[in-house]
Amino acid sequence: MSHSLGGQRGPAEHERRDQIISAARDHFRHYGYSKTTVADLAKAIGLSTAYIYKFFDSKKAIGEAVCGHCLGDIAQAVRSVAEEPKPASERLRRVFIELARQGAALCSANPKMHDIVAAALMEKWQSCKSHEVTLMSIVRRIVQDGREAGEFERKTPLDETCRAILLALEPINNPILLAQRLEAIEEDAATVAGLVLRSLAP
Template sequence: MSSLCTRLADPEKEKDSGSASMVRKAHWASRGPKPNSQEFEVYSTDSDGVVLARWRKLILDVAEEHIRRIGHRKTTVADIAFNLGASRASVYRFFPTRAAIDQSVCARIANRTLDDAREISQGSAPASIRLAEMFAALHQHTQLQLVEERHSHELFVAATDGKWEVAKWYFDEMTRIFEATIREGLEAGELKGGDAGNAARCVMVALIPFVHPRLIEERIAKGGDLKSELEAQTHFVLRALAKVPR
């Protein structure tokens, strides 16, 4: 998942010039916990890939904290570098652009939401029940983020409005989770239809108004009863997939 975002480059953004040497040790700002200096030692006995992953995680931890607190538009690479005790040039060694940081933070938040859907998908309940539970969980995450994590919601809105690659990945991954569950239902004879992939894409179209951050925001602003609407849409989807009409 992380590679998805680090390879994204934004030609409109300029990197720092110069060739500052890589910082050997990083530390948090005084208000936060300090990482183990040996763990983040650049010239450690670990492989380059392990060191890179550790630094990337540390940078994203700081970036996510800032974004949740003040929003992605106000968070700067300078803020992130300051809290790491590093230079901006050092941060850019791990992320080619500021946009890549935003996309990676968005991806890690999205992946936590998808983890709940994956856990439900891997359960032992009938496929129709798992699908209904996934619909409810994904919708709840999106709605709670709007209400309780406003800055994270704004980041997701920017991703979907701007057609960021991470937004496409998020909805594609959601569709793949639906597909896996539908395929199991077909194999068990519980659901009807011969193409799990096509069915999953249709389900995604039906569910998009309840998991798309911008669409949910607009529906709430208009006073829509999302709970009742989701229940009706879920019933419609499951009736369409049911082996025996309900």
């Protein structure tokens, strides 16, 4: 393993790791997760498989990292609409729409990556659990802001409200359900958002 100057081993390794993830992203995108081997990735980057195994335990660990990046991009887009300086109800509505858009875009532009995310969800990969935690924190922030501003009711326990919203988000957020009604997904997102907002009325 090549060590950088000034003991910068961490950053150099970090770069290598990113390079592997990036190659994996390309390969998975074109050939799918199941048809890509660690040897394919090693060949693409010009490394040995043994070298790749220094960074990742298994192909699944690489898949996890790629899936995590992909969900991270979606979460970032959702977070940016969630944080706009607008009323909480508007921010919540936009979270629903943005999730639908991001999911539909992934599904259309990158169906093989979408399949990985769907498989990851079925097998309860850590990246999917983390994504749910992120979504929950985004929703919770908006609900709290809405309660403080008097926009939302405060009788229902906060945890219950947030859990219910996450469940209501599932037909939009779940890649398997989303893929089944891709043409209607934005309209569905608006419909569910409407119901959720009515449920939050003080």
